[in-house]
Amino acid sequence: MRYRLVILTFCLVFGLLALFRLDHANHSRETFGTTILKQGSSGKDIYELQGRLKHLGYFNGKVDGQFGSSTLNAVKWFQWKFGMKADGVVGPKTKLKLWKATKDWKPTAAELPPGTAGGAAGGKAGAGGTERAQSLPASNNNGFTDKDLKMMANAVYGESRGEPYEGQVAVAAVILNRVRDAEFPNTPTGVIFQPGAFTAVSDGQIWLTPNANALKAVKDALSGWDPTDGCLYYFNPETATSKWIWSRPQYKTIGKHIFCR
The missing domain is CATH 1.10.101.10 (PGBD-like superfamily/PGBD)
Known part of the structure; x- marks a missing residue:
């Protein structure tokens, strides 16, 4: 039973x-x-x-x-x-x-x-349905959300807090350069969390609280300072294991980071 x-x-x-x-x-x-x-x-x-x-x-x-x-x-x-x-x-x-x-x-x-009740009129977002804005909007925050700016500061701090200040601005500038480039996501948050893009995301340091320098570096990059002159990549030669990153055309060194085209 x-x-x-x-x-x-x-x-x-x-x-x-x-x-x-x-x-x-x-x-x-x-x-x-x-x-x-x-x-x-x-x-x-x-x-x-x-x-x-x-x-x-x-x-x-x-x-x-x-x-x-x-x-x-x-x-x-x-x-x-x-x-x-x-x-x-x-x-x-x-x-x-x-x-x-x-x-x-x-x-x-x-x-x-x-065509749905309450839906917006219109069609695709441009030729081929691309979602990319071709240039950064002109405003104090370049049209980005507070979340985007916070994640940029987190990324700068997680990636380069031991670097000279110019190197911290350079990291922020690389993020913005990727946003402008059609090969990358069109928001800072999208760029930062693209799989495998940033070590700080992989090792969890992206969630550390940024200091005042990191926040200032983001603001300076948003204001137009780009120490990299348009670079899309950077790496630390002492720790880099990717053969691909070594194949990129190297442009300049700032602190421990080599910035590449």
Whole structure:
């Protein structure tokens, strides 16, 4: 009798767990549909993907329904933070994780596809659906959010707090140079968290509290000071293990860092 009760209890618990998982999976399917989303995809599912990522702070671009480089970076960042393979492909597992993390999300009018009630009129964000702004907006913060500026200061501090001040400004300038370059994400946060881009992200030093020098270095770089004259890369020759970075054209050395084109 006790054995049957144990079996019955086990079956009941297993059945409830299966129903719970099925219900969550159904919700995510209703939200996104069953199509695998990846770079180059477009449509209403991408509007929702971008809106939910923006709600969590991973996506800073325009919600335009085009899965471009900024959306790819946001997806990879979300996947990495939630312990998934950061491949930028939005399959069932990523959809379910994102749905669970954004149950309270409701789209604004600007996040709805064109033609939807309350949705903004218009189409793609330029030729080929690119999400990139071609130049930095002219304002005190260059159009960046407070979060972007904070992450830049964190990156400067995590990457170069032992460097001369010019070298700290140089690190901030490299981040901005990447933002301007079409090969990189178009926000400082996107650049900083691009997989494998910065050692401070890999070793966790990105989360250290920056000092006044790091904050000032960011402001000086935003004001137009670029000690690197447009460099996109830098490395410490004493610690660099990548053969690729040594192949980049070296432009100048500041402190312990070599800055490259």
